[in-house]
Amino acid sequence: MRSKGVSYSKYGYIFCLPFILAFLVFSLYPTVYTAAIGFTDMKGVIPKSIHILDNPFQNFKDLIFDNPSFKTSLSNTFLLWIWNFIPQIVLALLLTAWFTNRRLKIRGQGAFKILLYMPNIITASSIAVLFSSLFAYPMGPINSLFEMMGWQPFDFLQDKTTTRGIVAFIQFWMWYGNTMIVLIAGVMGISPDLFESAQIDGANGTQTFFRITLPNLRTIMLFTLITSMIGGLQMFDIPQLITRNGGGPDNATLTTSVFIYQQAFRGSYMYNRAAAASMIMFVIAAVLSAIVFYLMRDRYAAKLKKQEKKIKKAARAAARGA
């Protein structure tokens, strides 16, 4: 019996093998390659031999101490992510609560779920073009509205705050449906028995949501938070395309990804600096994720332990059964 128990664990390795192979070939090798570039003098369009810099950390040093735009890009990225994530998660949770509340019985929720996800289907570049013509100055749909109200036309995309607001709004609007679907899928994974017993105990919708749904959504929420954070760090299309300059006005929407793109493609082709900036981004993402994991660790670890116990119990049961 024991030997059988051991033999199961080999499936763990087997099932994970395709992932590992694909990862090594398509992800790890290219990443290490990129990381290496960060320590070299590789720039310019024409191939020439590449050398490790005299001070291998020169590119990193330049970025951190001698490049105000890079610092601006880090704070912009953080700001834009906060501005879009908080409303996004709040609205997604609210909609999830409504759509999964059995007593409310929202009619046409199937159609709503489909419709609310739709902004995610169009390419970001189309959305960016659409919004920049919506907010066009001095003539455009929004400014025509302003004129009808008797106000002066306003150059939204020349103002730092409004441009950031527009970028954050687009991100929010493109992704809340996506987050909602993830959360709904999570709620569907919760055992219906739990909801039934809550109903029998006389809990109302709000109570059920906070006592049953939310705690059980914790792992999925962790997923949403982490992926959104990483996605936020990589925010590129909208800030790049909404203003003509990419990251404008006056670097107000310059995110780290736009910054990296500009290092690599705007005339000077500084791949080494772009690679170094990518690595700094990686470190930031890793540290932030570690913090999130640490904060959400308690229940998560408990859950894992419970799962392990279950497996052991099942193994014992199997042993007994045989």
Added chain:
Amino acid sequence: MKRTFAGISAVLMMSSVLAACGSGKSDNASSSGDAGASSSPAASSSASTSSGGNSGAKVTINLWSFTDEIPNMTVKYKETHPDANVEFKTTIIPTTDGAYQPALDQALAGGGKDAPDIYAAEAAFVLKYSQGDASDYAANYADLGLTDQMVQDAGIAQYSVDIGSKEGSLKALGYQATGGAFIYRRSIAKDVFGTDDPATIKNEVGPGWDKFFEAAAKLKAKGYGIVSGDGDIWHPIENSSDKGWIVDGKLHIDPKREQFLDLSKKLKDNGFHNDTQDWTEAWYADMSGTGKQPIFGFFGPAWLINYVMNGQVKDTNGDWAVTEPPTGFFWGGTWLLANKNVEKDDAKKQAVADFIKWVTLDTSDTGLQYFWANGTMKAGEPGTKDSVASSVVMQKSNGEVPLLGGQNMFDVFVPANANATGKNLTQYDETINQIWRAQVREYTAGNKSRDQAIADFKSQVKDQLGIDSE
């Protein structure tokens, strides 16, 4: 995964140029279909001797471009040269997504039989290929048998030659000429200046910016704006400066370009324009006179008239005229380059030279530029007329267009092309111009002081391009 994927896309472009480095592998890059060129297979198979006198196997020319403009020319070329023993394999990669240059760089570096033999470059980045980092790949026109004498005889605009030359050797030429003119509304001219005669208007709006602003004040008094936005005066200002953005490897702000700050501010503070940005709805609206206040004119080359304003002028069609601008300039254009490696194969060299000559230097009635200037690329179908590189061709062509009320635009564009200068450009212009114009808008919008705008400009150039200011 979600946002991760979204982010992946654009930045992957960064990889493209890199691939050029070290990997000598690009054979696949140019293997793209030849559907575009082979659309007239009959023509290509009919001949057995090439114009170069070589007989035997057909020569295949790899042509790289960012629009279908030049590939379409190959069709016309084969029509007019039925005995040319040549076949074109075209690769079109758009510039809009930033993929053209990386792919081209890689293909040039890779070499081999699929490397581009002829490639096109746009004004925004031609310097890189004619004078800058990638100029070593380009063949000298002289080595292809296209001599300076031919260039002189064709009356090619000097600015176009300057841009295409590295240390005196010509490497690139265009078929279009993009010297700029001032395009104005006849009805407004009559109302304010009493006449719509181009010769009079020329002296009302120029020469020099002082006269231009005098005219702006006169127009304003009658409720007109002189231009649509600050972008309209940028091209003439940029191009009339004495030095480019980079001098001895350092960022240099030419006094004439610095003046753009003050001129823009003046336009905005006095309401001389509608405060639009080029290529936006409001800018197009000013072409049909439906903006906030009617706008007197635009600065631009012939393509602006025929490809952009053409669809926008609506009721004001025919109410326009062109005259020489307060200061000479050019805007845009496409240049043709040949790969140095074509010199190794005589038959190919001859075929490449023949085609480039037909496009850029042939002044006859069957040369490309004659068709291009007269809008006769497609037989029996009136096409778009455009100003061309050769002044000889323009002088014998008919440049009358209905949008200009029947005025022959070539009368203005021949001198306009001659007045433009190509000596103050650098390969970083596209990026630096964007940063500069953004800072000028910050200043004119009242968001920051003049000094702050200049300081921020310098710092952003340094951050983005690694170029220190002097």
Added chain:
Amino acid sequence: MANIKTSSNVSRGFNKTVIYVVCIVLALLSIMPFLIMFVNATRSTPEIQSGLSLIPSVHLSTNWDVLVGKTFSPFKGLLNSFIVSAGATLCAIYFSSLTAYGLMAYNWKMRQPFFTFIMCVMMIPAQASSIGFYQFMYKLHWTNSFLPLILPAIAAPAVVFFMRQYLLATLSMEIVEAARIDGSGEYATFNRIILPMMMPALATQAIFIFVSTWNNLFLPLILLTDKSKYTLPIMVSLLRGDAYRTEFGSIYLGLSLTVLPLFVIYFLLSRYIIAGVALGGVKE
């Protein structure tokens, strides 16, 4: 008692009205861009440049002529896009579920380190590996092939993470045990019992992956230079080749064509998200 009940009914009615209003407003906001896109597909370039409108124009056939007048075929592009997207989606969801199940169901020594490792992989910004990826593909001579666009999807750490989080909440080992007792092999158990159980998660992720692969432009643009291999987004981007003379009408028509298959896929898969799958039956 009765009073309380009525008041709660009234407030629920009020709440429901608020909910419907919010949902309808959000739905309208979602439909707008599509409407504008479809309308623009019928307008000429100068019309589009003079601003937004919701009134269709009459240039649909002109735009269509421009679109098919180029040297490529939109139908071929549709097929290519479908091969790439479907391939990547299947790879990603199947192998990610397999990996997630391997992580959850078996107690192997390297399990926790491996999971931590997957988490780290997820942090790698796309930027970081993209530079090397493209060069590597060129070294392998893997251009003009769909494989480099499909196979990397096998290692999709975020999908593994999602699947694992989902299994964490839903997987019961009893059912696996029951299958073992019935003599089912481990691999068969996964395919026949676990996969169907994960349907809502699979459908959710499938939609996201399909959409993002379908809309992906830059990697295909760089790796596919053969016209017969072009995907739809490449074709649309080719229409924008000339900055000064862009055929906006046909671009919007191309974008509309690009988005239609996504609707179909989404409607097909959304069934699983909306209806859900009766999971309760298999829970303890």
